[in-house]
Amino acid sequence: MTQMRSxxxxxxxxxxxxxxxxxxxxxxDREGMLEGTPHLHRRFRLMGIEKAMAATPHLYVHDLDxxxxxxxxxxxxxxxxxxxHARLTSWWKPEDIAEPGHTVLSLMWFQTAAQDPFAHLxxxxxxxxxxxxxxxxxxxx
Numbered sequence: 001m002t003q004m005r006s007x008x009x010x011x012x013x014x015x016x017x018x019x020x021x022x023x024x025x026x027x028x029d030r031e032g033m034l035e036g037t038p039h040l041h042r043r044f045r046l047m048g049i050e051k052a053m054a055a056t057p058h059l060y061v062h063d064l065d066x067x068x069x070x071x072x073x074x075x076x077x078x079x080x081x082x083x084x085h086a087r088l089t090s091w092w093k094p095e096d097i098a099e100p101g102h103t104v105l106s107l108m109w110f111q112t113a114a115q116d117p118f119a120h121l122x123x124x125x126x127x128x129x130x131x132x133x134x135x136x137x138x139x140x141x
Contacts, residue, residue, distance in 0.1 A: 010118060012088060012121065012122055012125050012126075013122075013125070013126060014088065014090070014105070014125045014126070014128050014130040015126075015127070015128055015129050015130050015131075016130075017090050017092045017130035017131075017134075018090060018092075019088040019089060019090040019092075019105070019125070019130065020088065020089055020090070021086060021087075021088055021118075021121070022087045022088065022089050022104075023085070023086065023087040024084065024085070024086045024087075024117060024118070024121070025084070025085050025086075026082055026083070026084050026117055027082070027083050027085075028081055028082070028083070029041075029045060029048075029079075029080075029081045029082065029083040029110060030081050037076075038075055038076055038077055038078045038079070039071075039075065039076075041078065041079060042067075042070060042071040042075075042079065043071055045067070045071075045079065045110075046067060046068065046071045049061055049064070049067065049108070052108060056106050057135050058104070058105060058106060058133060058134060058135035059106045059107070059108060060105060060106070060107045060108070060128065060133050061107075061108045061109070062107065062108070062109035062110075062124050063109070067110075079110060080110050080111050080112045080115075081110075081112075081113075082110060082111045082112060082113055082115075082117075083108070083109075083110055084107075084108065084109050084110070084111060084117045084120070084121075085106070085107070085108050086106070086107045086108075086117075086121055087104060087105070087106050087107075088104070088105045088106075088107070088125070089102050089103065089104045089105075090102060090103050090104075090105075090130065090134065092130065092131075092134075093136055094131065094136060097136055099138050099139075100138070100139045101136055101137050101138040101139050102136075102137055102139075103130070103134035103135060103136050103137065104134060104135055104137055105128075105130065105133050105134040105135070107121070107124065107125070109124060
């Protein structure tokens, strides 16, 4: 586990960019689902992902292609139910932008309750290309 002072943020390496974790939430993906099947759960999950992607600019969903392909199949195995959302920021900004600001990247993935979301986040973001995924946020006066 990472040792930190209480006033420090968790840091992650996203490709060559150093980013800080600003938010991480874990929720039950099946909350409110009274009954259903593993296939129905997959369809609802994909609809929820598409809604989240429309609402959140620059949302990266880990294994999205795999989730889409999995939804097409008729499987009887339940998916991990923990939905994790994270938001990372960095002082890195594109070279062609002169105004002051920072970049932000939102991520979403699914895991079991036994998995450590902080360690899983580090594994997910390490190979990502921050420059192509992050959104520039200018500072406001």
